[in-house]
Amino acid sequence: MERDTLKLVAVSAGLSKPSSTRMLADRLTEATHSAVPEGRSVDVRVVELRDLAVDIANNLVTGFPAAPLREALDAVTGADALIVVTPVFAGSYSGLFKSFFDLVEPDALGGTPVLLAATGGTARHSLVLDHALRPLFAYLHALTLPTGVFAATDDWGSGADTHAGGLPARIERAGRELAGLLAGSLAGRSAGPSAGPITExxxxxxxxxxxxxxxxxxxxxxxxxxxxxxxxxxxxx
Incomplete structure (x- = not known):
């Protein structure tokens, strides 16, 4: 039986306030929420890892999570779908992002749809989605979406919205995919070209x-x- 309210959790590992990482998380959340079919309500929560940094470090050395961290971990492992966004440091996800997901039990995200996203100074870092984030969430047995979103500094410029492959178009596409899985439908999957009949x-x-x-x-x-x-x-x- 379907629950009345679906749980969507976004995890942002941005370090500054405001940050482009949090901005990307918010836009992806909005795109997903707006694409959910009518009649389904969505409970949205954003987990800011910046606010949990000290608790995460203490948990790594003591093995005991403080109450705010325990609540955040419960929200992530109990979500129907996740949006995860990290800044790129030294060509990979940030240490804060990795440290948080090190605290997640390996089977706790089994089958959970996850939209992967990252921010960085240059588009050359976009491979972090496939070379770092996908292996991490494969280890956690999560279901990663085919469309990941990387936002470089130039993507936030005034001309970024004018072409079909720009950041807004990528955000919208990823949001549709996640909404389709979140609502338990195929709404987010676009039909591929139909193959012609095979003639013997x-x-x-x-x-x-x-x-x-x-x-x-x-x-x-x-x-x-x-x-x-x-x-x-x-x-x-």
């Missing part, structure tokens, strides 16, 4: 070859037929 050819006739005219030689097409040597030569000519 008569035995001994190469695909796409009219009558008995020898077609191009392909090992796949000829694997199960015996072809005279002179015909093989003709096909290779």
């Amino acid at each position: 050819q008569p035995a001994g006739q190469a695909a796409g070859s009219p009558g008995n005219t020898p077609g191009p030689f392909t090992p796949e097409a000829d694997a199960d037929e015996v072809v005279p040597f002179e015909q093989l030569l003709a096909r290779l000519a």
